[in-house]
Amino acid sequence: AVANKEYDVAVIGGGPGGYVAAIKAAQLGLNTVCIESRGKLGGTCLNVGCIPSKSLLNTTHMYHVAKNDFPKLGLKASDISYDLDALMKNKDKVVTGLTGGIEMLFKKNKVTYVKGKGRITAPSSLNVDLIDGGSEAIKAKHIIIATGSEPSPFPGLKVDQEKIIDSTGALALKTVPKKMVVIGGGVIGLELGSVWRRLGSEVTVVEFADAIGAGMDSAIAKSFQRSLTSQGIKFMTSTKVVGVDQSSGAQSVIVEPKAGGAQTKIEADVVLVSIGRRPYTDGLGLKEVGVALDDKGRVQVNDQFQTNVPGIYAIGDVIDGPMLAHKAEEEGVACVENIAGKHGHVNYEAIPSVVYTHPEVAQVGKTEEQLKAEGVAFRVGDFPFMANSRARANNDAVGNVKVLADAKTDRILGIHIIGPNAGELIAEAVLAVEYQASSEDVARTCHAHPTLSEALKEACMAAYDKPIHM
Ligand code: FAD
Numbered sequence: 001a002v003a004n005k006e007y008d009v010a011v012i013g014g015g016p017g018g019y020v021a022a023i024k025a026a027q028l029g030l031n032t033v034c035i036e037s038r039g040k041l042g043g044t045c046l047n048v049g050c051i052p053s054k055s056l057l058n059t060t061h062m063y064h065v066a067k068n069d070f071p072k073l074g075l076k077a078s079d080i081s082y083d084l085d086a087l088m089k090n091k092d093k094v095v096t097g098l099t100g101g102i103e104m105l106f107k108k109n110k111v112t113y114v115k116g117k118g119r120i121t122a123p124s125s126l127n128v129d130l131i132d133g134g135s136e137a138i139k140a141k142h143i144i145i146a147t148g149s150e151p152s153p154f155p156g157l158k159v160d161q162e163k164i165i166d167s168t169g170a171l172a173l174k175t176v177p178k179k180m181v182v183i184g185g186g187v188i189g190l191e192l193g194s195v196w197r198r199l200g201s202e203v204t205v206v207e208f209a210d211a212i213g214a215g216m217d218s219a220i221a222k223s224f225q226r227s228l229t230s231q232g233i234k235f236m237t238s239t240k241v242v243g244v245d246q247s248s249g250a251q252s253v254i255v256e257p258k259a260g261g262a263q264t265k266i267e268a269d270v271v272l273v274s275i276g277r278r279p280y281t282d283g284l285g286l287k288e289v290g291v292a293l294d295d296k297g298r299v300q301v302n303d304q305f306q307t308n309v310p311g312i313y314a315i316g317d318v319i320d321g322p323m324l325a326h327k328a329e330e331e332g333v334a335c336v337e338n339i340a341g342k343h344g345h346v347n348y349e350a351i352p353s354v355v356y357t358h359p360e361v362a363q364v365g366k367t368e369e370q371l372k373a374e375g376v377a378f379r380v381g382d383f384p385f386m387a388n389s390r391a392r393a394n395n396d397a398v399g400n401v402k403v404l405a406d407a408k409t410d411r412i413l414g415i416h417i418i419g420p421n422a423g424e425l426i427a428e429a430v431l432a433v434e435y436q437a438s439s440e441d442v443a444r445t446c447h448a449h450p451t452l453s454e455a456l457k458e459a460c461m462a463a464y465d466k467p468i469h470m
């Protein structure tokens with residue numbers, strides 16, 4: 001190989017895991033290349049995930065507030081409506097700006113960016129089918145697989161991104177469907193279901209499990225469902241989607257109770273399939289080089305992110321753990337720190353997760369159900385936003401903060417927030433868990449008034465003693 005095509009590190013995939021790993025590797029003085037087949041950096045998250053969904057959630061929330069809450073607040077605005085095309089263009093502009101920004105960061109940090117599909121041909125060799133045609137051979141001492149994930153298909157249902165859509169289609173519909181059925185009441189179903197509900201669709205979410213929210217604390221999940229129901233989303237929990245009948249030209253979603261029983265049909269203009277995501281390793285050459293996968297098709301790694309093949313590593317959605325952008329980023333940093341001879345580490349006990357609906361739902365650590373199952377004795381501190389002055393001043397006081405602390409040591413084991421700005425508030429909770437704080441530690445920390453963060457302080461007061469404002 002030619003000298004300039006030999007690298008210390010080659011990262012396959014330019015998503016939050018891969019691009020962060022590449023930048024960090026370059027910052028640590030490693031000669032680094034990042035290979036991305038999409039034509040744009042940022043992966044699922046920036047292009048068809050976190051960012052476009054948050055843009056649509058934000059604009060549709062503003063629309064909802066203007067239309068429904070302005071009169072209650074004494075604000076007058078007439079003829080509030082929207083232009084879907086312009087709303088989508090704004091979203092696209094946000095995405096383009098951010099993906100372009102990563103390209104600049106690559107230049108700044110001297111990461112080589114190769115546009116094409118990478119395939120591992122030997123432990124330190126890659127071949128890239130370039131987007132612009134032709135191919136390029138790359139040699140690298142260390143190869144990091146960061147190829148991410150893709151939507152899990154619903155057996156027998158073909159996604160056409162118009163009538164039957166996955167999350168990518170749901171971020172780019174050209175008209176507002178009159179009726180939308182969402183298969184799966186997890187994060188994607190609830191976020192994107194909210195977007196289209198706010199724009200006027202009749203949304204029905206069908207969820208196989210007994211509760212929505214894919215494993216969130218069950219008391220929080222219950223109030224979450226109540227809140228979304230009051231916004232007009234219909235829910236069918238403990239219900240299985242059996243299939244979709246398209247024989248009449250329309251979409252007829254066939255459902256049956258989880259416990260068995262009579263099948264019924266729900267008519268829909270558009271069906272959103274959001275039943276989870278699966279690791280993406282197509283055409284990577286893993287079988288040929290002998291990289292082991294687990295039973296779910298994820299690349300198997302140890303706590304140093306090493307696969308069974310020396311010199312090949314994996315991070316992000318393609319390995320075990322929550323499929324979250326920040327989890328992928330932490331792993332990217334830790335992985336290259338280990339490669340550079342440092343001591344990279346990810347604390348999986350302190351990874352937050354957030355649902356960006358309104359109210360938002362955010363959590364870190366254990367749920368009440370998990371602690372019960374583990375036989376851990378705990379105390380609960382609960383504080384409602386109704387008793388928080390800032391939430392009241394903002395006319396946005398639905399929800400509560402729930403703190404779970406060890407009954408003996410008072411160490412915080414889990415914090416669950418449903419309410420305004422929960423996604424920002426959770427950062428303090430993550431810090432508390434990371435530093436193994438007690439609920440008393442947080443309760444005795446001065447919080448600015450009037451802020452939503454005082455609700456977390458008071459929930460901590462409730463966990464170890466008594467709150468003041470309740
Ligand atoms: P990805 O982001 O999937 O990136 C992998 C990249 O690798 C892709 O760009 C792909 O094109 C490329 N690739 C694959 N194979 C090859 C190959 N052989 N050669 C070259 N390139 C290749 N997470 C959050 O934390 N917060 C959110 O708000 C959030 N919202 C989401 C909303 C939606 C609608 C979706 C779908 C996901 C959301 N996620 C969110 C999840 C988040 O997008 C993922 O967890 C994150 O993108 C994973 O990062 P990654 O780097 O592991 O993989």
Ligand code: NAI
Pocket residue numbers: 183184185186187188189191206207208209212213214239240241273274275276277322323324353354355356
């Ligand atoms: P999910 O795992 O969150 O939820 C899928 C839901 O579908 C589960 O509740 C499951 O019980 C249900 N389900 C599965 N099969 C079903 C069937 N046949 N009928 C009815 N229900 C069925 O997966 P989702 O929502 O597709 O999202 C994928 C991943 O993307 C998330 O797990 C998350 O990691 C990531 N994501 C994160 C976001 C965030 O952090 N805000 C936003 C969007 C996605």
